[in-house]
Amino acid sequence: MKNIDKKILVFSCFLLVLGLISIGIGVLHSNDSKLGYYTLKIDKNGASDVEVSKLDCKIKDGGCEVTLPDASRQKGTVLGYSFNSDDIEPQYKVGDTITISSDKKIYVISYETHKMNIVTDSIDYLSNVDTSCNAYNKNDSCKIIPGAFNKKGYEVRGYSTTDKTQAGYIYPNTFVEIDDDITVYPIWNTYTRGREINVSDTFQKGSMTYDVEEGCPSSIYNTFLEYFEKIERLAPYLVIGTKVSFLTDKTFNEIWGTGYVGMNYGPTDLRMIDVRCSVGNNYYATIVHEMAHTWDFHYKSIKGNEITKQNDVINLYQDYKKKLDRPFRDYSYTDIREFFADMVRYYYLKFTDPEPEFELRTYPLDIKKVLEKYICITNNNYESSKCK
Numbered sequence: 118m119k120n121i122d123k124k125i126l127v128f129s130c131f132l133l134v135l136g137l138i139s140i141g142i143g144v145l146h147s148n149d150s151k152l153g154y155y156t157l158k159i160d161k162n163g164a165s166d167v168e169v170s171k172l173d174c175k176i177k178d179g180g181c182e183v184t185l186p187d188a189s190r191q192k193g194t195v196l197g198y199s200f201n202s203d204d205i206e207p208q209y210k211v212g213d214t215i216t217i218s219s220d221k222k223i224y225v226i227s228y229e230t231h232k233m234n235i236v237t238d239s240i241d242y243l244s245n246v247d248t249s250c251n252a253y254n255k256n257d258s259c260k261i262i263p264g265a266f267n268k269k270g271y272e273v274r275g276y277s278t279t280d281k282t283q284a285g286y287i288y289p290n291t292f293v294e295i296d297d298d299i300t301v302y303p304i305w306n307t308y309t310r311g312r313e314i315n316v317s318d319t320f321q322k323g324s325m326t327y328d329v330e331e332g333c334p335s336s337i338y339n340t341f342l343e344y345f346e347k348i349e350r351l352a353p354y355l356v357i358g359t360k361v362s363f364l365t366d367k368t369f370n371e372i373w374g375t376g377y378v379g380m381n382y383g384p385t386d387l388r389m390i391d392v393r394c395s396v397g398n399n400y401y402a403t404i405v406h407e408m409a410h411t412w413d414f415h416y417k418s419i420k421g422n423e424i425t426k427q428n429d430v431i432n433l434y435q436d437y438k439k440k441l442d443r444p445f446r447d448y449s450y451t452d453i454r455e456f457f458a459d460m461v462r463y464y465y466l467k468f469t470d471p472e473p474e475f476e477l478r479t480y481p482l483d484i485k486k487v488l489e490k491y492i493c494i495t496n497n498n499y500e501s502s503k504c505k
């Protein structure tokens with residue numbers, strides 16, 4: 118081989134090696150970094166805007182300095198920066214100059230405040246309450262605790278986003294998650310303890326006491342009595358000295374509004390049920406639902422807490438609230454007590470006194486297992502040890 122060809126070959130090999138070294142350097146340093154520089158990437162982390170998305174600084178003595186840029190959050194506040202995306206207290210302020218010794222990512226720390234406005238015009242007392250909470254970083258929502266309130270002579274039913282309801286779905290002294298400013302109304306039932314109803318008949322059957330308002334046809338309330346008697350026979354755990362009033366539509370609407378067919382109310386140790394006495398309506402399922410509320414409250418008088426305050430029931434409620442495929446009516450997920458009452462309603466009409474509409478449905482086994490535990494406890498004189 119001629120000398121000139123050898124020189125060309127050696128030079129080509131030299132260029133090839135040089136190219137491989139360059140590729141290696143390219144691999145060792147990210148595309149966002151320059152040779153001899155470190156790069157600080159900036160993650161908005163929930164903020165709406167940041168002045169620059171990355172900063173390069175020239176390495177000197179193993180490190181280099183960068184100045185943290187301006188950032189903003191729509192309807193919110195920027196606190197600064199941190200190397201941890203979940204921080205709510207920033208490590209650095211906007212405009213701070215920091216030293217980095219390698220390529221890094223830093224996160225904007227910011228928050229948006231959501232407020233709960235409680236309309237207090239018609240109540241007598243509202244306890245101290247946090248009226249706002251902060252949703253930090255990528256979180257859109259935050260948790261707030263509305264305070265307890267009192268309306269003299271009325272039973273508290275929680276808070277709602279409308280005052281056109283008889284049932285609140287946000288409960289005092291309980292965390293609620295909000296993702297925007299919200300206005301809520303204290304809800305109380307519209308009966309008073311001393312309300313006046315023109316009662317035409319009062320009687321007792323079994324452990325239950327009944328009032329019948331004048332104008333309620335005997336053919337209707339006798340049908341209801343058959344429902345109650347059947348429940349007492351088939352599910353005695355639901356029948357705990359309840360008082361039931363059969364009311365005309367006019368009176369029921371004045372007390373509870375038009376959106377309900379039955380209502381459970383009263384102090385914990387003496388629950389009562391109002392039933393709408395309407396022609397042509399079958400309220401068997403409604404009565405089971407309302408009596409489930411009585412059972413829930415009575416459980417507290419024996420065991421110290423309602424069934425709906427037991428961890429396994431709370432876990433079920435929280436789990437099923439998140440699901441798209443829910444077994445019960447939408448109304449059941451507005452409040453854990455309604456969820457529990459519909460658990461009982463569903464169970465009773467599928468297993469205890471089966472109705473065709475319910476027999477064909479698949480009952481979730483986890484709900485069945487938990488409910489049967491509390492039926493067992495109640496049926497065994499509230500001896501939990503017998504119902505593991």
